[in-house]
Amino acid sequence: MAKVSLWRRSRFYASLFSTAVLNLRPFVALRGVCAPALNCHGCPAATAACPVGVVAFGSAMHAFPAMAIGTVLAVGILTGRLVCAFVCPFGLLQDLLHRIPGPKLRLPRWWRYGKYACLALLVVILPFALGFRVDGFLAFDKPKVDKDGDNIKVAVTVRNPSPEAVRGVSLELVWKDKAGTELQRLPQAFPEQTVEPGGELLLPVVQIPNRLGEADLTVASRQAEVRQDAGLHYFCTTCPAGTLEAVVLPPLARGEVPSAWTGRNALRLGILGAFLVLMWLASRPFCRGFCPLGAFYGLTARFAISRMGIDSSACIHCGACDRACPVGLDVPKEVGGPECIACGDCMAACSQDGISRRFGFSDRKSA
Amino acid sequence: MRQTIRIALLVLALGLIAWGVFAERHAIRPLVAGETRLADGTTFTADASVDGYVRIRGELFDAYTPLTPGQVQLKDCKT
Numbered sequence: 001m002a003k004v005s006l007w008r009r010s011r012f013y014a015s016l017f018s019t020a021v022l023n024l025r026p027f028v029a030l031r032g033v034c035a036p037a038l039n040c041h042g043c044p045a046a047t048a049a050c051p052v053g054v055v056a057f058g059s060a061m062h063a064f065p066a067m068a069i070g071t072v073l074a075v076g077i078l079t080g081r082l083v084c085a086f087v088c089p090f091g092l093l094q095d096l097l098h099r100i101p102g103p104k105l106r107l108p109r110w111w112r113y114g115k116y117a118c119l120a121l122l123v124v125i126l127p128f129a130l131g132f133r134v135d136g137f138l139a140f141d142k143p144k145v146d147k148d149g150d151n152i153k154v155a156v157t158v159r160n161p162s163p164e165a166v167r168g169v170s171l172e173l174v175w176k177d178k179a180g181t182e183l184q185r186l187p188q189a190f191p192e193q194t195v196e197p198g199g200e201l202l203l204p205v206v207q208i209p210n211r212l213g214e215a216d217l218t219v220a221s222r223q224a225e226v227r228q229d230a231g232l233h234y235f236c237t238t239c240p241a242g243t244l245e246a247v248v249l250p251p252l253a254r255g256e257v258p259s260a261w262t263g264r265n266a267l268r269l270g271i272l273g274a275f276l277v278l279m280w281l282a283s284r285p286f287c288r289g290f291c292p293l294g295a296f297y298g299l300t301a302r303f304a305i306s307r308m309g310i311d312s313s314a315c316i317h318c319g320a321c322d323r324a325c326p327v328g329l330d331v332p333k334e335v336g337g338p339e340c341i342a343c344g345d346c347m348a349a350c351s352q353d354g355i356s357r358r359f360g361f362s363d364r365k366s367a
Numbered sequence: 368m369r370q371t372i373r374i375a376l377l378v379l380a381l382g383l384i385a386w387g388v389f390a391e392r393h394a395i396r397p398l399v400a401g402e403t404r405l406a407d408g409t410t411f412t413a414d415a416s417v418d419g420y421v422r423i424r425g426e427l428f429d430a431y432t433p434l435t436p437g438q439v440q441l442k443d444c445k446t
Contacts, residue, residue: 031416032409041416042444049416053444057415061422065415067387067408074380077373134421139399139434161398163423224434226398228418246444303373361370 004324007348011085015092022047022089034071037088038293040239042246045253052123052292053236059127060234072293076300080307080336084287084294085326085343090241091287095326097279105282106328111289112339119292122235130233137162138169138195138223145217148207156203156219160195166223169193169203175215183215235292237264240272248272283326287341298338306359308336308347314354321346321355331355384408395420398432417442 022035023045031041035048042053051072058065075083084091098104139159146153154173160166169190175183188206195201230237247265251257278285287294301307310332321331324345329335331346335355347355387408395414396403398421406414414420419442420427431442 031413034412040444046416049412054412054415057418057420058411061415061420061427062425063393063411063420063427064391065387065408065411066383066391068412068415070380070383070385070387073376074384077376077380131422134423137398137434140436142436159399161423161428219435221435226421226430226432226434228421228430230418300376303369303376305373305377361373363369 004345004348007344011343011345012092012095014086015088015095018087019089019092022087034068036071036075036083038090038239038241038291039088040236040242040245042236042242044250046245050236050242052239053242056123056127056235059124060131060230062128072296073300076297077303078305079297080301080304080342081294081297081338081340082304082306082342083297084291084341088287090244090291091284091341093244094279094284094286097276098283098326100280102280105278107282107285107288111285114289115287115291115295115298118235118290119295122233122238123292126233127230127235130231132228132230132234134162134226134228135164135166136223136226137164138166138171138221140171140219140221140224143173143217143219146205151207152217153205153207154217155205158193158195158201158203160197160199160201163197165194165196167194169195169201169221170223171203171219171221173206173208174218174220176218177215185220232264232267238268238271240268240275240286243268243272283328284341288327288339294341301336301338301340301342304342305361306342306357308340308342308344309356309358310335311354311356314350314352316352318351320349320351324349393420393427396426396428398428398430398434401432404429417444 018037022037022039023043024047025045028047030048033048034051034054035046038052039046039050040053041049049068051068054065054068058068137160139161141157144155156171158169171188173186173188177183186208190203193201193203232238236242247268275286312332315332322329325331326343326345327339327341329339334340335346344357347357391408391411393406393411394403395406419430421430
């Protein structure tokens with residue numbers, strides 16, 4: 001038991017170290033590469049990109065993210081699901097919450113299939129089929145200014161490069177001084193104006209007092225910001241790790257109360273809250289049932305170069321390995337399989353030294 | 368058999384990474400008039416981390432193209 005405890009402690013420190021390395025954004029920015037674990041790149045502290053986010057985005061864009069897929073495939077082939085046990089920050093959180101005393105649940109066997117559904121549906125198929133809903137898009141040329149005595153006449157040409165018509169043009173005339181400091185902002189609304197896709201529109205000339213004749217005039221509009229709504233069919237919008245790391249923690253780190261806890265955010269927070277409770281009750285419920293990255297690594301686990309294996313002849317069927325397993329496996333049958341996170345707890349628990357970590361391309365045990 | 372599959376998958380993974388670095392290219396157009404740029408694997412990954420593209424009629428556009436002169440859109444993941 002002492003051996004298991006020592007092993008788990010070393011695993012805890014490895015995960016803690018990985019969590020720190022994966023969140024070094026203020027010092028190291030490597031957003032061009034994928035982290036090996038689920039770590040939301042919406043978090044300002046994230047060092048690298050989340051592979052699940054990149055693949056889902058690639059699906060929505062109908063673009064094949066070769067580098068992201070190559071990275072996770074390489075990690076999977078080299079280590080199987082070792083990352084889940086030693087690197088993943090969300091795995092660490094699950095382990096910590098499950099240590100809190102209280103009633104404990106055993107998850108049903110079918111729970112494990114959820115992560116494959118998440119990978120197939122919410123990361124690949126639905127983002128590919130449904131994409132994003134996009135709005136915004138109004139483009140403005142620099143306004144034409146015609147001074148007329150005490151007044152300035154302003155004409156603005158509006159273009160719409162989007163696939164959808166934009167109705168009810170609203171813009172703001174913004175004056176800035178030579179240093180770029182904003183002096184004044186005048187909202188202008190044209191509720192009857194519609195700009196068709198690919199179309200242009202010359203807005204009516206507006207006349208304004210020549211109080212800021214020496215200032216530089218530009219146009220701004222909320223409709224000039226392209227907004228993408230991923231919808232609930234996109235894994236990232238409901239990912240509890242993303243909610244925690246990108247929605248909840250950043251404001252808390254700034255000493256603020258997280259805002260916008262309504263609408264979809266309320267749903268996300270509800271999902272996160274449900275998982276946090278479940279993490280306390282059951283061991284690693286997210287890893288086992290919902291993590292698409294775990295599902296991908298699980299598919300590669302049987303072919304991993306570093307993998308767990310058991311010497312069946314040494315097994316005395318004492319059940320110590322089953323009790324130590326954090327993902328509730330029937331260890332003698334399932335160790336080294338797609339559900340095994342290769343944490344090594346069973347290896348530490350086995351009194352017969354029958355479970356070991358194997359390395360190499362061949363399945364044959366080295367002498 | 369597994370030995371062969373392991374080697375094949377490792378070669379495939381390394382090949383995908385190499386392709387991502389040296390040959391992966393995505394044509395990204397600005398939303399307004401301007402030159403199309405090519406994004407390699409690392410650029411695509413970095414841009415994906417801020418939901419950086421918009422797909423319109425089968426083509427990818429840079430979601431952060433400033434649509435108004437003097438405007439800069441802050442790159443930020445919408446998550």
